[in-house]
Amino acid sequence: xxxxxxxxxxAGFGGQGVMFVGNLLAQAGMEYGLEVSFIPVYGAEMRGGxxxxxxxxxxxxxxxxxxxxxxxxxxxxxxxxxxxxxxxRADGVQVVNTSLIDASLVDAGRRSxxxxxxxxxxxxxxxxxxxxxxxxxxxxxxxxxxxxxxxxALQRVxxxxxxxxxxxxxxxxxxxxxxxxxx
Numbered sequence: 001x002x003x004x005x006x007x008x009x010x011a012g013f014g015g016q017g018v019m020f021v022g023n024l025l026a027q028a029g030m031e032y033g034l035e036v037s038f039i040p041v042y043g044a045e046m047r048g049g050x051x052x053x054x055x056x057x058x059x060x061x062x063x064x065x066x067x068x069x070x071x072x073x074x075x076x077x078x079x080x081x082x083x084x085x086x087x088x089r090a091d092g093v094q095v096v097n098t099s100l101i102d103a104s105l106v107d108a109g110r111r112s113x114x115x116x117x118x119x120x121x122x123x124x125x126x127x128x129x130x131x132x133x134x135x136x137x138x139x140x141x142x143x144x145x146x147x148x149x150x151x152x153a154l155q156r157v158x159x160x161x162x163x164x165x166x167x168x169x170x171x172x173x174x175x176x177x178x179x180x181x182x183x
Contacts, residue, residue: 008142076134
């Protein structure tokens with residue numbers, strides 16, 4: 001079997017669900033049989049401040065969870081694009097939320113998946129689903145995990161008290177995953 005490896009930095013404002021996406025991705029990776037690491041980083045403030053996390057998924061033991069030049073990034077706001085786009089590997093992929101980031105700021109020399117994630121989330125019924133839409137687009141772009149595995153992992157990441165949100169989040173993941181199929 002060929003080695004499976006992917007690392008990603010997920011970044012945005014506190015309150016955009018950056019850590020939730022990282023936690024979900026790590027859980028799904030474990031359930032898929034991969035080695036995982038998850039490192040959260042918070043700015044000075046939580047909600048409204050900057051937040052990012054790094055997730056590494058590997059079919060082999062992870063030598064170091066630290067990632068200087070990520071293979072991929074998911075950026076939900078402009079400050080995150082400014083900070084992480086220059087660090088992206090030359091052959092990497094970035095998912096860019098063009099609802100909050102002017103597309104002219106996206107480096108044309110990079111493989112970029114530009115998706116109006118807030119707009120897609122709003123069409124799903126709640127702008128708070130932006131993180132799930134962006135993650136769905138990343139899953140499609142990287143093909144590191146099946147969509148169904150991540151949707152199933154939602155049941156273990158979402159608190160049982162909020163179990164009714166699992167199907168809503170699963171649909172938002174699929175909307176991001178299938179966004180470019182419909183275009």
